[in-house]
Amino acid sequence: MKVLGIAGSPRRGGNTDMLLAEFMRGAASKEAEVKTVILNNLKITPCQHCDACLETGECKIKDDMQMVYQELERADRIVLASPIQFTGVTAQMKAMIDRCQSRWVRKYVLKVPPLGDRRERKGFFISVGGRKVANLFEPALVMVKTLFRILDVTYAGELLFSGVDGKGAIAKHPDALHQAFLAGQKLVEESKTD
Numbered sequence: 001m002k003v004l005g006i007a008g009s010p011r012r013g014g015n016t017d018m019l020l021a022e023f024m025r026g027a028a029s030k031e032a033e034v035k036t037v038i039l040n041n042l043k044i045t046p047c048q049h050c051d052a053c054l055e056t057g058e059c060k061i062k063d064d065m066q067m068v069y070q071e072l073e074r075a076d077r078i079v080l081a082s083p084i085q086f087t088g089v090t091a092q093m094k095a096m097i098d099r100c101q102s103r104w105v106r107k108y109v110l111k112v113p114p115l116g117d118r119r120e121r122k123g124f125f126i127s128v129g130g131r132k133v134a135n136l137f138e139p140a141l142v143m144v145k146t147l148f149r150i151l152d153v154t155y156a157g158e159l160l161f162s163g164v165d166g167k168g169a170i171a172k173h174p175d176a177l178h179q180a181f182l183a184g185q186k187l188v189e190e191s192k193t194d
């Protein structure tokens, strides 16, 4: 069982990073092989809509996204972690999502599995927003669920915390980090009984 965490915040050691780290610690405690990719450390050019992928299902931009494609293909469970920025996911996360257009082509144009094989994959979303308003996470949720649907990844749940702004403020929440640890365990455990 391989669990891939994708960290979308530019703030290292910030709130979503802390939640993702606990989630991955929970998954690892149930014998999952875990790997975290930090998008802010990678060079991922935004999609150029060149349509090269329409023929091949491959993205012709040879940057760090090629490594991310490989990790997505290897993973059984995919955990996206992004704070809310201007009501959506971060630019780092959005660039990664848009570069999955080549996987959209695989699924809908070329009619082949978007991640190379038909094994069951599951996806999870972690997010934090500074404000405390209704529907704070809705635009990001629509985007993330769309990505998972395109990748043939079953949506397995989310952890969302509003009103968390300062770096590390999530640690003051009564049980957010513990919830993340348990959610990581559950994502792996559930699968053993599927």
Ligand SMILES: Cc1cc2nc3c(=O)[nH]c(=O)nc-3n(C[C@H](O)[C@H](O)[C@H](O)COP(=O)(O)O)c2cc1C
Residues within 6 Å of the ligand: 009, 010, 011, 013, 014, 015, 016, 017, 082, 083, 084, 085, 086, 087, 088, 128, 129, 130, 131, 132, 136, 164, 165, 166, 167, 168
């Ligand atoms: C550029 C930018 C835009 C933001 N936009 C929003 C927003 O639209 N809504 C919100 O609730 N918080 C917004 N925030 C606050 C962050 O979501 C919040 O600080 C969060 O805790 C950051 O998480 P991190 O530590 O994982 O990066 C924004 C922060 C930045 C830097």
